[in-house]
Amino acid sequence: MKVRTRFAPSPTGYLHLGGARTALFSWAFARHFGGTFVLRIEDTDLERSTPEAVQAIIEGMEWLGLQHDEGPFYQMKRMERYSAVLAEMLAAGSAYHCYSSPEEVEAMREKQRAIGEKPRYDGTWRPEAGKTLPSIPADRKPVIRFKNPLDGEVTWDDVVKGQITIANREMDDLVIARPDGTPTYNFCVAVDDWDMQITHVIRGDDHVNNTPRQINILQALGATLPKYGHVPMILGADGEKLSKRHGAVSVMDYPAQGYLPEAMLNYLSRLGWSHGDDEVFSMEQMCSWFNLDHLSKSPAQFNPEKLAWLNNHYIKLADNSRLAGLVKPAMPDAQFDGAPPLDAVIGLLKERANTTVELANSAMLFYRQPQPDAALLVQHLTDAVRPALQSFVEQCATVAWNKADLSALMKSTLAAHGLKMPQLAMPLRLLVTGQLQTPSIDAVLELFGRDVVVSRILQGI
Ligand code: GLU
Numbered sequence: 001m002k003v004r005t006r007f008a009p010s011p012t013g014y015l016h017l018g019g020a021r022t023a024l025f026s027w028a029f030a031r032h033f034g035g036t037f038v039l040r041i042e043d044t045d046l047e048r049s050t051p052e053a054v055q056a057i058i059e060g061m062e063w064l065g066l067q068h069d070e071g072p073f074y075q076m077k078r079m080e081r082y083s084a085v086l087a088e089m090l091a092a093g094s095a096y097h098c099y100s101s102p103e104e105v106e107a108m109r110e111k112q113r114a115i116g117e118k119p120r121y122d123g124t125w126r127p128e129a130g131k132t133l134p135s136i137p138a139d140r141k142p143v144i145r146f147k148n149p150l151d152g153e154v155t156w157d158d159v160v161k162g163q164i165t166i167a168n169r170e171m172d173d174l175v176i177a178r179p180d181g182t183p184t185y186n187f188c189v190a191v192d193d194w195d196m197q198i199t200h201v202i203r204g205d206d207h208v209n210n211t212p213r214q215i216n217i218l219q220a221l222g223a224t225l226p227k228y229g230h231v232p233m234i235l236g237a238d239g240e241k242l243s244k245r246h247g248a249v250s251v252m253d254y255p256a257q258g259y260l261p262e263a264m265l266n267y268l269s270r271l272g273w274s275h276g277d278d279e280v281f282s283m284e285q286m287c288s289w290f291n292l293d294h295l296s297k298s299p300a301q302f303n304p305e306k307l308a309w310l311n312n313h314y315i316k317l318a319d320n321s322r323l324a325g326l327v328k329p330a331m332p333d334a335q336f337d338g339a340p341p342l343d344a345v346i347g348l349l350k351e352r353a354n355t356t357v358e359l360a361n362s363a364m365l366f367y368r369q370p371q372p373d374a375a376l377l378v379q380h381l382t383d384a385v386r387p388a389l390q391s392f393v394e395q396c397a398t399v400a401w402n403k404a405d406l407s408a409l410m411k412s413t414l415a416a417h418g419l420k421m422p423q424l425a426m427p428l429r430l431l432v433t434g435q436l437q438t439p440s441i442d443a444v445l446e447l448f449g450r451d452v453v454v455s456r457i458l459q460g461i
Helices: 017-032 051-064 075-092 102-114 184-193 204-219 259-270 283-289 304-317 319-330 342-351 358-365 374-380 386-396 403-417 420-435 442-446 452-459
Strands: 004-007 034-041 070-074 095-098 143-146 152-156 163-165 175-177 201-206 227-231
Touching: 004 017, 004 102, 004 201, 004 283, 017 034, 017 175, 017 227, 017 259, 034 143, 051 259, 070 204, 075 095, 075 175, 075 184, 102 184, 102 403, 152 204, 152 227, 163 201, 163 204, 163 319, 175 184, 184 204, 201 204, 227 283, 259 403, 304 342, 319 358, 342 358, 342 442, 358 442, 358 452, 374 420, 386 403, 386 420, 386 452, 403 420, 403 442, 420 442, 442 452
Parallel strands: 004 034, 034 070, 201 227
Antiparallel strands: 095 143, 143 175, 152 163
């Protein structure tokens, strides 16, 4: 059997973290078995579906690198196929026209509720052997209902949740086409999974209730059933359903906030799945490990600190020139002329950055004119320190311009003037960068270059 999985989002908003995680699991499972990953856009809800949302989903998948092998297939472009299947089902007797008006259906439900029964369609138009159907009301367009089995039960071995059984009497005859002929949700999903020969349906557990209906439709169509795995949802750290309150929920907010796709993928992989104690791994490893055996039955909790920690890990690994491409757009006010190259600055700063936005902010140190606070200057540029700075700047003219020699020069200057390191390092930081917090001062001076360092010190003392 060749594995075929799908991601089937409804384009009604952004690609949220839960959707991305479902897509990732389906993709990784297909990759693990050398199978096919299908992208299907479930756009039949015309009021809520938008082309912008389709775009957002595709962009999100591209950013994450979850490349689909087939599709995107749009349900709205498959209407002819659904009509053909509906006609076949009507002919085969697994579906029937129902002329009950919405008011009549509501009245049925009312009556059932009144006697404490679960509201359901009462089967007025369901054809049975020997049964005479009512006469067809004039000018009424019928819906099409699926003839759900009356007895027995639907059982499937959910790859996440274990065996699930639902009695057929719990389900009434589902409307599979509206009076205008448009097919309904569960029917389209079943036909698509059948046509696209999906072998494994991995999706959020908000769909568990749809599964027995889809299984019955697939069985009526004579389709081979896929395996189903319903992944528990992602909760916020407070145990509530993940929402805006917990930070960004749209995947595409994360690049804007300075996250790398490999950090996001690594993070999402561990939301509801594990491989021993492994926390940090590549997508090659994920794909080689991911086989549905270690999916968690309980909801995963979103932890922004862990995501930030992973992002820092991947920033440290990332190529400086790649990071420069991400960081530069976040530095609109930077003056790059005559300043050190951004790649080198990033090399110095990336160790401590959780996001590329943080990296951009800290890199600005090198790309703006220093404006040291006057009170801080008074505090750090004392008469005791001034002669040391004077001698330091003089020797800057001839010292070999590298971190080690600059560090040695600072130490010899301190010794000659009987000072301690902060007494020289702090005013140097203030004069050259305008701030007291910087990475190691010798590295900062090296990057700024001799001319800038000398001129800024001379201007200040
Ligand atoms: N379109 C559904 C959703 O976005 C998913 C359907 C499925 O995976 O079967 O929730």
